[in-house]
Amino acid sequence: MSLPIFLIGARGCGKTTVGEALAAALNYAFSDTDHYLQHVAQQTVAEIVAQEGWEGFRARETASLMAVTAPASVIATGGGMVLAEHNRSYMREHGQVIYLRADAAVLAARLQASPQEEQRPTLTGRTITDEMADVLAERDALYLHAAHHVIDAMQSPEHIVRQVIETLAQARAS
Ligand SMILES: Nc1ncnc2c1ncn2[C@@H]1O[C@H](COP(=O)(O)OP(=O)(O)OP(=O)(O)O)[C@@H](O)[C@H]1O
Ligand SMILES: O=C(O)C1=C[C@@H](O)[C@@H](O)[C@H](O)C1
Numbered sequence: 001m002s003l004p005i006f007l008i009g010a011r012g013c014g015k016t017t018v019g020e021a022l023a024a025a026l027n028y029a030f031s032d033t034d035h036y037l038q039h040v041a042q043q044t045v046a047e048i049v050a051q052e053g054w055e056g057f058r059a060r061e062t063a064s065l066m067a068v069t070a071p072a073s074v075i076a077t078g079g080g081m082v083l084a085e086h087n088r089s090y091m092r093e094h095g096q097v098i099y100l101r102a103d104a105a106v107l108a109a110r111l112q113a114s115p116q117e118e119q120r121p122t123l124t125g126r127t128i129t130d131e132m133a134d135v136l137a138e139r140d141a142l143y144l145h146a147a148h149h150v151i152d153a154m155q156s157p158e159h160i161v162r163q164v165i166e167t168l169a170q171a172r173a174s
């Protein structure tokens with residue numbers, strides 16, 4: 001059985017972009033917990049947070065993780081999926097967890113170019129640059145803890161896909 005591959009990391013690290021390409025390369029299904037929960041709720045993340053607060057969003061996020069987990073699939077998670085310990089242990093127990101790691105400045109530049117505010121409402125009320133530095137300072141250890149493998153996400157998506165495939169093949173062989 002082919003275990004699911006969970007992609008984790010901060011906003012803008014490329015979980016959705018790389019996830020789609022990785023799934024295509026492996027002939028796996030692709031799911032995205034942000035897309036899934038917005039489809040189920042028929043609301044954007046910004047609307048959910050406005051109505052239910054981040055607590056309500058986080059509960060929906062956990063439910064969406066359970067709902068989309070399936071063999072032979074690549075799952076792009078939301079940037080805050082690792083905040084809950086049960087999400088971290090669930091991903092580690094049910095599949096291979098890959099942290100797409102990038103510097104705060106690189107992430108902030110990508111988000112400034114493509115803010116997608118309906119899916120990425122502010123977490124702190126600060127500027128994108130300041131928020132990204134704060135978020136990584138808080139979460140980098142959580143991402144590292146949850147991950148089976150860490151991949152440099154400051155390369156082209158094609159390179160990242162290749163590196164994920166090679167890393168998983170090496171892990172299987174060892
Ligand atoms: N390796 C990369 N190199 C350059 N740009 C990238 C790379 N990966 C993603 N991007 C760009 O960065 C932006 C964010 O990418 P993406 O939506 O895939 O991130 P994400 O990790 O899924 O974010 P979120 O946690 O908000 O869902 C997009 O505009 C995308 O084209
Ligand atoms: O980093 C975060 O906490 C988030 C990232 C996005 O993927 C969305 O899941 C949402 O905007 C929250």
Ligand SMILES: [Mg+2]
Pocket residue numbers: 015016017032034076077078
């Ligand atoms: Mg995404």
